[in-house]
Amino acid sequence: MTFRHESTSGVLQHTAKGAAPAINPFEEMANRFDQAARLLKLDPGLTKVLREPIKEIKVAIPVVMDDGRIELFIGYRVHHNIARGPAKGGIRFDPHVSLDEVRALASWMTWKCAVMNIPFGGGKGGVICDPLKLSRNELERITRRYTAELMDFFGPEKDVPAPDVGTDSQTMAWIMDTYSMHMRHTVTSVVTGKPVSIGGSAGRVEATGRGVMIAAREAGKAHGVPLKDARVAIQGFGNVGSISAKMFYMEGSKIIAVSDVNGAIQNKKGLDVPALLEYMAKKKTVVGFPGSIPLDADDLLTIDCDILVPAALENQITAENAKDIKAKIVVEGANGPTTHDADEILQKKGVIVIPDILANGGGVTVSYFEWVQDRMGFFWREKEVNERLEEMMVQSFGDVRDMAAAHKVSYRIAAYMVAIQRVAHDMQVRGLYA
Ligand code: NAD
Secondary structure (H helix, E strand, C coil): CCCCCCCCCCHHHCCCCCCCCCCCHHHHHHHHHHHHHHHCCCCHHHHHHHHCCCEEEEEEEEEECCCCCEEEEEEEEEEEECCCCCEEEEEEEECCCCHHHHHHHHHHHHHHHHHCCCCCEEEEEEEECCHHHCCHHHHHHHHHHHHHHCCCCCECCCEEEEECCCCCHHHHHHHHHHHHHHHCCCCHHHCCCCCHHHCCCCCHHHHHHHHHHHHHHHHHHHHCCCCCCCEEEEECCCHHHHHHHHHHHHCCCEEEEEEECCEEEECCCCCCHHHHHHHHHHHCCCCCCCCCEEECHHHHCCCCCCEEEECCCCCCECCCCHHHCCCCEEECCCCCCECHHHHHHHHHHCCEEECHHHHCHHHHHHHHHHHHHHHHCCCCCHHHHHHHHHHHHHHHHHHHHHHHHHHCCCHHHHHHHHHHHHHHHHHHHHCCCC
16 A cells, blocks of 8 residues: 655655655556547547646745745646646645646546536646645745746636645635736636635535545445445545545444544444544544544555545555455545556456546536636525535436446446547547647
8 A cells, every 4th residue: 555644754855755656646547548548449649639638837836934944845737638628626735746646636637527527627736745744824825836836827717726635725715815916806716615705615615525425325326335324434534535424424324434644443333423523623633533443544445344435645445455355335535546456456356446537526516616606706505506516426427337337347447438538529529729
């Protein structure tokens, strides 16, 4: 298993620790893309075009630290494809951000937006830094300078960032403010995942976790695993993991194990999720939660459960541990948590994998709603947001399920096929500008 947050290094080590993980996430993405493109008999020229990100930028971000030192951070922004609309995708603050990781994440955004059938392309950004080791003021300065360096990239019609690992609604508020200061007027639609009071959407914070639950529910219906009383294990307890836990709990599932970067906990009878969320808000970790016993972090993924939700980082389910996975259904809350080799092992074992580009598509779907509302200047009630999300998740799940059945392929390859078909079609309709 590749643990991404094992580093206890300080802020000053951010560049030295930025080494690429052993498993290259872009190659992982490209491997699945190639399989799907072959099955679709995609034109070889178009295959080349759709595999490659269209624009990549590296920015150097000088920041005055709280102690007066000048520090330099490295950031990236990648556009993978913008045929169907502005580049859409989060910004990650993490010590292990690399250009290949950002490329992979940007590509997954193209495919995810197409699977969800929303009018966006794929983009992603990241800054090599450890937000846990930075003060709020230092994070604000990094965010504002990163935004200023990318003024020509960002824009409601060009590239619309959102939160990802290590960033949140506050980060989005700083980006929106910086962009607006440069434009000399308030531009809310330049980012999504903002606080509701400054143009955010009701339901956005819960959207990814809600979508994960809906994807699991639909998969459960198709494969005989009802959510009621299902035993669920969740890796990662940030936005996606914690909200997924809440949503599954509300459906009557038993959350039997959860983890975060500090460790894992379990309770075979089911954790008291509302109390765990309160504990997490206070202690910033799940470890030590009363009514749980510690669990080895490695064992969380292989625990005996019905539904496993990896909701942390890439490359967690690998050839090494896939054979020991006992879940009936894996629902990928995180992006890229399962390697290509692991996919093959899981498929042979009969484990159903609901892929990231479908399972966690609820977040970008409500980001799309937020962008629409900002541009209309008219905001929807939470109920309306949730109903539209429900409808789109169910529709996309059905599109992928039908493709999987028609071609006798996994949900993952089917999801890529649905996405590639949509993007390729639209590129062909537009034609190539020469
Ligand atoms: P977050 O920063 O809110 O949470 C990440 C969580 O993972 C934290 O609880 C952290 O402690 C935990 N973690 C990190 N390393 C771990 C490890 N080795 N073992 C166990 N836990 C570990 O991030 P998030 O927004 O919840 O994103 C999580 C994943 O979901 C990422 O892959 C992200 O790209 C993806 N995603 C997020 C959204 C969104 O709307 N936030 C949407 C789609 C996909």
